[in-house]
Amino acid sequence: MKEKGKLIVISGPSGAGKSTVVNAAIKGREDMCFSTSVTTRAPRPGEVDGKDYFFITPERFAEMVERDELLEHAEYVAHSYGTPRAFVQRQMDAGFNVILDIEVQGARQVKEKMPEAVLIFILPPSMEELRRRLILRGTDSMETIEARLTRAREELKEASRYDYIIINDRLEEAAEEFAAILLAERCRYAQRKDFLETV
Amino acid sequence: MKEKGKLIVISGPSGAGKSTVVNAAIKGREDMCFSTSVTTRAPRPGEVDGKDYFFITPERFAEMVERDELLEHAEYVAHSYGTPRAFVQRQMDAGFNVILDIEVQGARQVKEKMPEAVLIFILPPSMEELRRRLILRGTDSMETIEARLTRAREELKEASRYDYIIINDRLEEAAEEFAAILLAERCRYAQRKDFLETV
Numbered sequence: 001m002k003e004k005g006k007l008i009v010i011s012g013p014s015g016a017g018k019s020t021v022v023n024a025a026i027k028g029r030e031d032m033c034f035s036t037s038v039t040t041r042a043p044r045p046g047e048v049d050g051k052d053y054f055f056i057t058p059e060r061f062a063e064m065v066e067r068d069e070l071l072e073h074a075e076y077v078a079h080s081y082g083t084p085r086a087f088v089q090r091q092m093d094a095g096f097n098v099i100l101d102i103e104v105q106g107a108r109q110v111k112e113k114m115p116e117a118v119l120i121f122i123l124p125p126s127m128e129e130l131r132r133r134l135i136l137r138g139t140d141s142m143e144t145i146e147a148r149l150t151r152a153r154e155e156l157k158e159a160s161r162y163d164y165i166i167i168n169d170r171l172e173e174a175a176e177e178f179a180a181i182l183l184a185e186r187c188r189y190a191q192r193k194d195f196l197e198t199v
Numbered sequence: 200m201k202e203k204g205k206l207i208v209i210s211g212p213s214g215a216g217k218s219t220v221v222n223a224a225i226k227g228r229e230d231m232c233f234s235t236s237v238t239t240r241a242p243r244p245g246e247v248d249g250k251d252y253f254f255i256t257p258e259r260f261a262e263m264v265e266r267d268e269l270l271e272h273a274e275y276v277a278h279s280y281g282t283p284r285a286f287v288q289r290q291m292d293a294g295f296n297v298i299l300d301i302e303v304q305g306a307r308q309v310k311e312k313m314p315e316a317v318l319i320f321i322l323p324p325s326m327e328e329l330r331r332r333l334i335l336r337g338t339d340s341m342e343t344i345e346a347r348l349t350r351a352r353e354e355l356k357e358a359s360r361y362d363y364i365i366i367n368d369r370l371e372e373a374a375e376e377f378a379a380i381l382l383a384e385r386c387r388y389a390q391r392k393d394f395l396e397t398v
Contacts, residue, residue: 121388126398156398164383165391177386184363184383187376189320192364199325199355 005031005092006185007071007114009100009107012122013152015134017168018101021122024175025182026099033091035100038064041079054084072102072109083110097182104158111161118185120178121162125169127152204230204291205384206270206313208299208306211321212351214333216367217300220321223374224381225298232290234299237263240278253283271301271308282309296381303357310360317384319377320361324368326351 012018026032038054040061049055056064061080064070073082083100091098100110110117124130130152134145159165164181168174185191211217225231237253239260248254255263260279263269272281282299290297299309309316323329329351333344358364363380367373384390 120386123395123398156395159395160388160392162388164386165388165395166386167391167394177382180379180382181386183376183379187319187363187365187380189359189361189364192366193359195366196322196355196358196364199322 003095003186003191005094005096005098006182006191007035007088007092007098007100007110007117008182009102009110009117009119010122011102011104011107011119011155011158011162013124013130013155014148015130015137015152016122016124017133017171017174018122020171021166021168021174021178022099022101024171025178031095031097033096033098035083035088035091035098037081038070038084039079039081054087068113071100071113072106074103074106085113104155104161108158108161116190118164118181119162120164120166120181121159122166122168122174123156123159125167129169202294202385202390204293204295204297205381205390206234206287206291206297206299206309206316207381208301208309208316208318209321210301210303210306210318210354210357210361212323212329212354213347214329214336214351215321215323216332216370216373217321219370220365220367220373220377221298221300223370224377230294230296232295232297234282234287234290234297236280237269237283238278238280253286267312270299270312271305273302273305284312303354303360307357307360315389317363317380318361319363319365319380320358321365321367321373322355322358324366328368 010018010022036050036054038056038061040056040058043049043055047053058080061082064082064084065073069085070082071085071088073080088098107119111119124133127149131145131149134140134148140148166174166177209217209221235249235253237255237260239255239257242248242254246252257279260281263281263283264272268284269281270284270287272279287297306318310318323332326348330344330348333339333347339347365373365376
């Protein structure tokens with residue numbers, strides 16, 4: 001019997017190292033995939049429909065919202081983005097753990113629509129360290145960095161909605177924790193209920 | 200800041216390999232300990248008070264029950280056994296994960312008194328395999344083995360009360376799952392709440 005996958009939602013301040021932790025944890029694994037969002041914005045050069053995004057019309061987007069076909073959705077710079085429920089469900093049914101990297105508001109929507117989703121919040125060890133990392137990254141002005149820090153403090157208030165907190169101090173440890181959460185979640189009673197009936 | 204330990208309750212049919220899995224998973228770790236029970240039975244030669252058991256009088260036992268000082272207790276062959284709450288709490292406060300290997304009724308009592316306890320049910324891959332292991336072990340009569348199998352089927356009905364199910368098919372995998380559960384539980388929001396307040 002093929003085990004079903006889980007939806008893994010990750011959030012955390014910009015600069016906390018979300019992608020680095022996740023990529024280190026899932027390297028070489030074939031049971032993991034990332035969610036593909038729908039968007040109303042036009043494809044940029046090189047972007048592939050169904051891979052980078054599902055590019056859809058505003059009418060189709062509105063219809064998806066109406067029919068509750070999105071696990072979460074948001075507006076960003078005059079365009080709409082969302083997570084298609086059917087796509088995520090298909091991947092999970094095929095045994096994949098689906099990773100969804102979204103902001104706290106989106107995570108809240110997902111948890112409401114799919115309570116069995118696993119929510120992981122990835123944090124830097126301190127705000128000072130976060131500032132240091134953002135400065136080191138060298139891509140943001142000091143003004144943007146201060147705005148990111150303010151936003152990070154806001155997001156932290158939502159951390160209690162998350163199932164797990166990973167503190168990305170040492171990357172290896174954080175990646176190990178991420179992998180342990182995936183494995184532990186596979187051992188959850190609800191996940192193995194079907195097996196119990198066959199014993 | 201020292202992280203507090205957790206109470207890990209394990210149950211499962213005789214022959215499922217509970218001790219083998221746990222011992223393989225915690226080998227060499229210094230953050231783990233086993234709970235020490237109180238009992239009203241007399242010490243056997245070589246048994247050390249406070250190590251094998253806390254040996255107490257029936258009067259003291261009754262008092263502990265009365266004062267809600269036991270996380271669970273049961274009678275067995277005319278003697279009383281129980282898990283002292285204060286002892287477990289002290290070990291957890293000192294940062295140890297405390298392992299408690301008890302039957303399903305005891306596990307239920309513990310979860311009621313300490314909802315944050317983590318309950319893990321360890322199973323053989325099938326009833327046929329359990330029978331095979333019990334026969335191989337060579338310590339029980341066929342009659343006892345059949346009684347154990349009947350009991351195992353009864354216990355299985357309680358599995359839904361457990362947080363996690365480990366299927367001990369391959370020992371290495373089962374031990375890895377046990378270790379992953381311990382690590383994931385350290386990442387739980389409730390466990391890291393204090394940290395969040397210091398970020």
